[in-house]
Amino acid sequence: MKKASAEALMQKLLALSHAMDQVCAQIDQLESDEEKAQLRRGMSGMLADVYTELMRPLIQQYPELDPDTPASEG
Numbered sequence: 001m002k003k004a005s006a007e008a009l010m011q012k013l014l015a016l017s018h019a020m021d022q023v024c025a026q027i028d029q030l031e032s033d034e035e036k037a038q039l040r041r042g043m044s045g046m047l048a049d050v051y052t053e054l055m056r057p058l059i060q061q062y063p064e065l066d067p068d069t070p071a072s073e074g
Contacts, residue, residue, distance in 0.1 A: 001058075001061065003062055006058045006061060006062050006065060007062075007065065009054075009058060010055065010058050010065045010067075013050060013054055013055050013058075014067060016050060017047070017050060020043060020046060020047055020050070023043060024040070024043050027039045027040060027043065
């Protein structure tokens with residue numbers, strides 16, 4: 001994959017991750033602990049998949065795209 005494509009994809013994945021964080025925050029406001037637990041499990045799996053299946057391969061190919069690396073290191 002060309003770097004420009006990887007960069008564009010990473011930006012979309014970061015936006016997706018942010019949106020999923022907002023969903024998690026909404027889940028935390030639910031009244032039912034049972035519903036919270038069920039929905040959190042689903043979100044946890046999706047968040048993990050976004051990283052392991054989509055972001056990690058990009059980071060392996062282009063380590064400078066790692067959002068957890070300070071810009072001065074990348």
